[in-house]
Amino acid sequence: MDALGPRIKQLRIDAGLSKAALARRVGVSDVTISYWESGTIKQIGHERLIALADALHCPLERLLEDGTTVATPTASQRITENVPGNAHLLALHTVPPVPWEAHTLAAPLPASGTAIDALVRGCYLVTPGSGETFAYLEAGDIAAILPTSHFRQEGLYLLEWRHALTIQYLSHPEPETLRITDPAHHTTVDSNQPFPFRIAGRLQARWQQRDVSD
Numbered sequence: 001m002d003a004l005g006p007r008i009k010q011l012r013i014d015a016g017l018s019k020a021a022l023a024r025r026v027g028v029s030d031v032t033i034s035y036w037e038s039g040t041i042k043q044i045g046h047e048r049l050i051a052l053a054d055a056l057h058c059p060l061e062r063l064l065e066d067g068t069t070v071a072t073p074t075a076s077q078r079i080t081e082n083v084p085g086n087a088h089l090l091a092l093h094t095v096p097p098v099p100w101e102a103h104t105l106a107a108p109l110p111a112s113g114t115a116i117d118a119l120v121r122g123c124y125l126v127t128p129g130s131g132e133t134f135a136y137l138e139a140g141d142i143a144a145i146l147p148t149s150h151f152r153q154e155g156l157y158l159l160e161w162r163h164a165l166t167i168q169y170l171s172h173p174e175p176e177t178l179r180i181t182d183p184a185h186h187t188t189v190d191s192n193q194p195f196p197f198r199i200a201g202r203l204q205a206r207w208q209q210r211d212v213s214d
Helices: 004-014 019-026 030-038 046-055 075-080
Strands: 089-092 124-128 142-147 155-161 164-171 177-181 186-190 197-207
Touching: 004 030, 019 030, 019 046, 046 089
Parallel strands: 089 124
Antiparallel strands: 124 142, 142 197, 155 164, 155 197, 164 177, 177 186
16 A cells, blocks of 8 residues: 555656646645655545546556555446456546557456456456546446447447547448437438548447445
8 A cells, every 4th residue: 555655656757747737637635645645645535546547647557556455445346356357447538539549558458267258358448537428338337348440230339529539329220321329319321431430449348337235
């Protein structure tokens, strides 16, 4: 645990951020950043850790290299215990770029030998960044996204569309058409013409946050 504070400080310095700048990105005071770096506050909640990793442009595991535990485990943490490999949990934002294209240290899930290995091998694990909202992916949920630039089969895809990242359901209801659907509406495009969006990945699996106290 004692290594977490110095690691935050070093990553902040490497990112060229002052304590005040990092505090603004994470949504805390600069005094809190000082307490984290000095070790005065030794436990940091999962939501804050995700915000820290995002603000410092590093995978969550980079902050937790020493096996640091966090305060009050959330559903997201319980989910990650059931996925294969030492996966990097990346924050997904509506503003491009795609998170694995921005995080050079990120790596897709390796082979693990688990029952879901074939499904999620080569994927990246993402969760909505602090304050972000996506169709089909709520705060605390985790998705395994396989990078691809092609429509392969009906399902949920991560698109770069209208200068934003969005999750949409793509289907092929009839010849030469591609339907884009979200919970509010749908759009149909000609599959023989250049798409008005870029396909960045396909959601291979989702883990949704549940309140286990119920």
